[in-house]
Amino acid sequence: MTALSYQEQGSGAPLVFLHGNPTSSRLWRTVMPSLPGRRLAPDLIGMGDSPRPDIEYTFDDHASHLDDWFDALALDDVVLIGHDWGGALAADWASRHPSRVRALAFTEAVLKPMSWAEFPPAGAEVFRALKTPGVGESMIGDFLPPEYASQDLRPVLQWTRSMPLGGEPASVVSWIEAFDRWLSSSAVPKLLVTFEPGFGTMLTSSMVEWFSANFASLEVVHRPEKAGHHTPEDQPEALAAVLAEWLERISGAAAR
Numbered sequence: 001m002t003a004l005s006y007q008e009q010g011s012g013a014p015l016v017f018l019h020g021n022p023t024s025s026r027l028w029r030t031v032m033p034s035l036p037g038r039r040l041a042p043d044l045i046g047m048g049d050s051p052r053p054d055i056e057y058t059f060d061d062h063a064s065h066l067d068d069w070f071d072a073l074a075l076d077d078v079v080l081i082g083h084d085w086g087g088a089l090a091a092d093w094a095s096r097h098p099s100r101v102r103a104l105a106f107t108e109a110v111l112k113p114m115s116w117a118e119f120p121p122a123g124a125e126v127f128r129a130l131k132t133p134g135v136g137e138s139m140i141g142d143f144l145p146p147e148y149a150s151q152d153l154r155p156v157l158q159w160t161r162s163m164p165l166g167g168e169p170a171s172v173v174s175w176i177e178a179f180d181r182w183l184s185s186s187a188v189p190k191l192l193v194t195f196e197p198g199f200g201t202m203l204t205s206s207m208v209e210w211f212s213a214n215f216a217s218l219e220v221v222h223r224p225e226k227a228g229h230h231t232p233e234d235q236p237e238a239l240a241a242v243l244a245e246w247l248e249r250i251s252g253a254a255a256r
Helices: 059-072 085-096 121-130 135-143 154-161 170-185 205-214 236-255
Strands: 006-009 014-018 038-042 078-084 101-109 190-197 218-227
Touching: 014 085, 059 085, 059 170, 078 085, 085 101, 085 170, 101 236, 121 135, 121 154, 135 154, 170 205, 190 205, 190 236, 205 218, 218 236
Parallel strands: 014 038, 014 078, 078 101, 101 190, 190 218
Antiparallel strands: 006 038
């Protein structure tokens, strides 16, 4: 299995930061330094500085490479912090390794299958086009910054086409339904951080309400600052402040 590239800071109990699409571990560069412990942020396979093998870049490809990365570093008692697809991968890994997880935190994360009506209308129009064979290949580069110009865009496009909308793709819906069952029953502390909606915000108020009603031991913290979909880029200080306060509280509760 191909080794993932990753960033690491500090020592102590591990905090693992998982990015989504179309980003890399660099997403967390301003959040990580403000938090305690051993902070690790891998680049998902095919993204950032990680290798780009000739694979399909499906959800299970990403999950399998992450499994090997966690095992190679022998990470236990982990706090997972995920954005976008990184949130889905965090929930998936936690659901399959519950004895190795201390807590989970999410922001703008893919945590439920959605109907097309649930998705923000502007985003739904773009995703319909990107999911269309032939059309997505021709337009994906238009949504990416210049540094992607010379890169293999298969991982980015595959993540886009994996968005669980209208019951498709069925394999991804099955992965998400499986970890949702665990999220609904596990007493592991969970945190969802939201902001005032900005450009590209994915989580609607109805989706947040669904998470609150269905996920056990979930705390939702809403910040008044405006942020788009990439909250760790838009509001890193506010996000780090919420995470630091939450980590201190759950560490104190565990010590009692």
